[in-house]
Structures are given as C-alpha cells and as structure tokens.
Amino acid sequence: MTPTPSARGLNRRGFLTALGLSAAAVGAGGALSGCSSSGSTTPQASTAGKVSAGNLPKYVPIEYAKPDFPAKNGSPAGYAKMPTTLVKSVKTTPGTGKTITAMTPLWGTIPPSKGNQYYEAVNKMLGDTIDFQISDGNTYGDKLATVLASKKDVADWVQIPSWNLPARFGSEIVENVFLDLTPHLAGDAVTKYPNLANIPTDAWKACVWNDKLYGLPYPSSGGVGNAIFYRDDLLKKLGITADPKSAQDFLDLAKELTDPSKKQWGSDDPWNAMGLIFSLVPKWRLDDSGKLINRVETPEYKEALEWSHKMFKAGVVHPDAVAGKTDEAKARFQSGRTMMAFDGTGGWNEALRDNLKGNPSYSQMPFLPFGADASTAPVYWKGAGAGMYSFIKKTDDKAKIEELLKLANALAAPFGTDEFQLINYGVEGVHYNLDSDGLPQPTDLAAKEVQPTYIFLVDPPVVEAHVQYPGFVKDYCTWAIKAGESVKEPLFYGMNITEPSQYASIGQPFTDLESDIGRGRKPISALDDAIKEWQAAGGNELRTFYQQILDNQ
Structure with a gap:
C-alpha cells in the first residue's frame, strides 16, 4: 500500500x-x-x-493560539490568520x-x-x-x-x-x-x-x-478524510447547481456534465466515490440480526456494483479511467477533463497551490455527504x-x-x-x-x-491554516464540521488486528470483480459465486476469528 x-x-x-x-x-x-x-501466528483472542x-x-x-473555527465533529481547528506571537511550550531543555x-x-x-x-x-x-x-x-x-x-x-x-x-x-x-x-x-x-x-x-x-x-x-x-469533489468554477460557468442527494442524482449530474465533443466527462473512476456513497469502507459490520458480515456480503456492496456498471454504461466516465489509468486522475480533474472526482481532503489545498497561479479562478468544492438513497441518512466511516x-x-x-x-x-x-x-x-x-x-x-x-x-x-x-488561499480555511472548516455530522465509528475502530496469514489473499478476487462488473466484462450474478468461493476459502473462518475478538471486548 x-x-x-x-x-x-x-x-x-x-x-x-x-x-x-x-x-x-x-x-x-x-x-x-x-x-x-x-x-504466521496470531495474538490470543x-x-x-x-x-x-x-x-x-x-x-x-x-x-x-485561539482558532477562528474551533474543532467540532472531528474537524481540525481552523486559523484564518497566522498567530502574531508564539509561545515557548517547553521551558527547560x-x-x-x-x-x-x-x-x-x-x-x-x-x-x-x-x-x-x-x-x-x-x-x-x-x-x-x-x-x-x-x-x-x-x-x-x-x-x-x-x-x-x-x-x-x-x-x-x-x-x-x-x-x-x-x-x-x-x-x-x-x-x-x-x-x-x-x-x-x-x-x-x-x-x-x-x-x-x-x-x-x-x-x-x-x-x-x-x-x-x-x-x-x-x-x-x-x-472526514475523503470526499467527492466537483469543479465549482466550471459548473458555475455552465449554470449548473451541484447538490446530489442520492446515487441516482450523482449519475444524472454526471450525464449532464458529460460532453465528449469538448473532451469533458462527468466523472473519473467511480469506485472510490461509490465507497463513500454506499458506505462500504468497514471490512466487517453487524447486520440487522446481529450477525457479523463482511462488506462483500452486504446488500449495499451489490447495489454499489450495479450502480458502478450504470455509470460506465452511461458513458460518463473518462475513457482513460475506463482503461484503468488511475495515476492520472488528479490531472484529469484539475484540467477540467473530468468534472467530479474522489480525493483525500488534503488534496484540496494542494490543488489550489498547483492551479491558482496559472488559473486565478480555479475552484473545487467537496459535496456534503449523501447516501445511496435520498431517504437514507448518509454514513461516512471514521478513519x-x-x-x-x-x-x-x-x-x-x-x-x-x-x-x-x-x-x-x-x-x-x-x-x-x-x-x-x-x-x-x-x-x-x-x-x-x-x-x-x-x-x-x-x-x-x-x-x-x-x-x-x-x-x-x-x-x-x-x-x-492555509491562509494563503483566500476563503479556503472558512470553506474547509465549514464543510468539515457539517460533513462530520455523518461520521460514525466502524465496528473495530481503533483496533490493530493481525489476521492469520492463511487468509491474506482470499479477498483479492473481489478487486478484479469490482472492475469487471463495473466495465461490463462480467454480470452482477458473478458476485454470488465469488462470495460462496470466498466463504469456502476461509471467509467463514475469518468471521469466527473476528467474532472472537468482538466477544472479548
């Protein structure tokens, strides 16, 4: 990694x-x-x-130093100006x-x-x-x-x-x-x-x-450490308002923003964005009956793969992203070839650093959290x-x-x-x-x-405290405080768990499957077979391993 x-x-x-x-x-x-x-060995449960x-x-x-935007909901404290005086916190060498x-x-x-x-x-x-x-x-x-x-x-x-x-x-x-x-x-x-x-x-x-x-x-x-960003400056020029409330809204917006004749596509590879929209990050969670299930076994995972396929099929994903060229995602977004993309929030100020000098009107903004369905409250999982x-x-x-x-x-x-x-x-x-x-x-x-x-x-x-970018600290902190209302801790939050070595590679087939289903190379029915194979290859034993850890907390 x-x-x-x-x-x-x-x-x-x-x-x-x-x-x-x-x-x-x-x-x-x-x-x-x-x-x-x-x-090769594992700690006692x-x-x-x-x-x-x-x-x-x-x-x-x-x-x-007193912040202009106090920390709240997990957001960092924000400073709209640099402190004029500094304090020596350690008095003795x-x-x-x-x-x-x-x-x-x-x-x-x-x-x-x-x-x-x-x-x-x-x-x-x-x-x-x-x-x-x-x-x-x-x-x-x-x-x-x-x-x-x-x-x-x-x-x-x-x-x-x-x-x-x-x-x-x-x-x-x-x-x-x-x-x-x-x-x-x-x-x-x-x-x-x-x-x-x-x-x-x-x-x-x-x-x-x-x-x-x-x-x-x-x-x-x-x-919130990650977000789906949109090119605020370019959407304003097009007179388009960006405020999706569901996965379907995001797809509709991507269609509206896609214009191949102008070498402009609505979205980059939707997989990471899909992870936020469908709340897929935690490896393990409890279902409604209290049973421990892996994310690949959840209905949200299947729904996410189906939605990903719709995105690719609609032609709203940049061709290079379709081809798997992930290293160029930032360049595509910052050049306006894609209008929406997933990134870590630390990439926000870096994009301003890299673009404002040559393009003073450059602006990107993160969406507030939204879920797969407009009627369901979004959940972003704490890192x-x-x-x-x-x-x-x-x-x-x-x-x-x-x-x-x-x-x-x-x-x-x-x-x-x-x-x-x-x-x-x-x-x-x-x-x-x-x-x-x-x-x-x-x-x-x-x-x-x-x-x-x-x-x-x-x-x-x-x-x-990126005060060199006018308005950025306010924009970031305002967004982070609001987005933080949707953050929850995953089931095994804060735990360092060493998995038994024999289970190290059983999840790899899903990485390939996610790409294949999204791009239409395999049908969604292939997921059911993959889950059965994963369970037989050690997924059920791994579930027992995690259940023992859960029982001993």
Missing part, C-alpha cells in the same frame, strides 16, 4: 511541498487505516485488537547531550547531516542530537522488514507507516523489539508531558497492540486516528526512557509555539522569511536542509 494524502490542513504542508516534496512526504493516513498485517481505556493517555487539551539514533522514511531528497543548520537548531532546542537514519520511503517497508526480523541494528527510535507494518508485527515483533509505553504514558502519567497529553485519544488508540500502548502517533485529521507511528527500542534504562519522552513532548509542541515553528520551518532568516500575511516563505537553503524528519517521530494535532 502506498501513502494517500491526508487532511493535514496545515500551512507547513504547503511550505514543505514548496520545497519539491511529494504529498506522501508530509502526511499520510486520514482515510487510511493501514493494510492488515498477516503473520482475549487481547487481539483490544484497547482498554485505562491503557490510553489522558486527554488534556491545550491551546496556544529536555535533553542531556545524548545522541539518539532514529530510523525514518523520506519521500524526497535526503538532507545532509553535517553542517545542516536546521538539524543544528532543532537539536539545540532538544538538548540532544537526533542522528537520523533516513531511507527512501518507496522502499522503506523492505528495509523495515529486514531490520525488525533480524532484531539487529534497531535504532533507538523507529518510525513505521501503517502500510509498512511487517508480517508478525502484532503477534511477535512489537513486544520483543519495542518498549511498552503503557506504564509511562497511560492515564495521568502522560500529564508529565503536556504536549503529548494534548494529542487526541483516537490517535493514541491507533498506537495500541494487544492492549498495550507501544507507539507515539503522527495524528490524522479526524472526521484511523493516526496513519503512522514511532516506537522506542526496548530498554531497561529508565533515565533514557524519560529523556526520550521529554524529547517527544517537545516535538509534539502544537501550532502557535516556538518549537512548532522551528520544527516545521527551520530558522527564520535562514530557512524562511515571513511574508506580509505572516506566512513562512522558504529560502533556497530550506530545499536542501528542511526535510520532514522530526515530525515523523511524533506530531501534534492537525490544524487547518
């Missing part, structure tokens, strides 16, 4: 991407819960996936001159370690030297698997994206390689570290394996509270553990603090200069030295 842009609605994202970094380099998660890790409230850190929110090794990924150019003024400044603030072992994010999973399997040369601090969790992580690796943070951070213990206590509970839930707290989170935005996490190597050195947590506390300094400003932008006058709006504008040196490194070890709660 590759990282998907999350709704890290922070202006530092624009700062970092201005340095030429990919979206993956500055945040992932949001809608991604992470791929399931399959192992009594602890698999279990997250006891008493093993989570107490949530003690702090606020150093946390480190004692140690050198701490840290293994992290990077989707960009690895910065120099020697003579790096950014590293020097942050390490001075920390009082310790973080010696980064940085690897290419695209191959990071392979290196992680090798290092953790051998248990040799494990760094003091290791960052792991959810999609890179190696096999046997939950059943073997995590408890043998990494430190159990439960006694150090659970409950009131976290209050020794106020910035860590400021991280929402959902983010900490994602860091629990077998009912023990192991990870330090890189929080996701919470609330994981963190898509990446870091771990401290197992040690009995209590002084070192406390020092590392003090460092983590400094790195988790929230928006509006001196520490946040330094960690995310570098040194003023060296790596950035403030413009008239108070926004840090990167210097040429920033592109070489200020890469995402420290933020991957632990990060504060996400805020929305």
